[in-house]
Amino acid sequence: MVDAVAPYHAAFVAAMRRVYGKVLASGVPRITRYRPGASRFTLIDPSGNSILFIQRDEPAELEYGGSKKLTGLAKALDNARILREFKNDDLQAFRALKSAMRRHHADASVAERAIVLCHLIDLATVLGEPTDPWLADLRGLELTIDDRQRVESELGHLAGLQEWLPPAR
Numbered sequence: 001m002v003d004a005v006a007p008y009h010a011a012f013v014a015a016m017r018r019v020y021g022k023v024l025a026s027g028v029p030r031i032t033r034y035r036p037g038a039s040r041f042t043l044i045d046p047s048g049n050s051i052l053f054i055q056r057d058e059p060a061e062l063e064y065g066g067s068k069k070l071t072g073l074a075k076a077l078d079n080a081r082i083l084r085e086f087k088n089d090d091l092q093a094f095r096a097l098k099s100a101m102r103r104h105h106a107d108a109s110v111a112e113r114a115i116v117l118c119h120l121i122d123l124a125t126v127l128g129e130p131t132d133p134w135l136a137d138l139r140g141l142e143l144t145i146d147d148r149q150r151v152e153s154e155l156g157h158l159a160g161l162q163e164w165l166p167p168a169r
Helices: 005-020 072-085 090-107 110-127 132-139 145-155
Strands: 040-044 050-054
Touching: 005 040, 005 050, 072 090, 072 110, 090 110, 110 132, 110 145
Parallel strands: none
Antiparallel strands: 040 050
């Protein structure tokens, strides 16, 4: 347990960039992504050991997902968050979001679809999968200024987000 996880994450990311020329998000060693405001991340060392950094004042009643109020793509996004952040399972998160897009895209708002597509692009990049299908779908969306602002506010931490998003209309 540490007083603040963000400085530790930043230090490990800087060291990885120095040693490997990039941040390793898959394979061994690797580091899980850190979203602003998160209270934990995991570092996997070259031997495959996981070191979990948890903020000392992390809420006792941490929200692990599974809210009964969520449906459709919102529920799938919550599930993917749990798979990525707590179970370190990017592949299952990718599969869950792909399946959810097939089943629920017609009922979702444009902003929700854009958010899921951005997550799919990010996961595909981490997993070494092609990003072209998701990029094409994302660039085919007609985002309003409000839609684009919502996507940027929720996903501003993703590298490459500005290049992926179509202009607002």
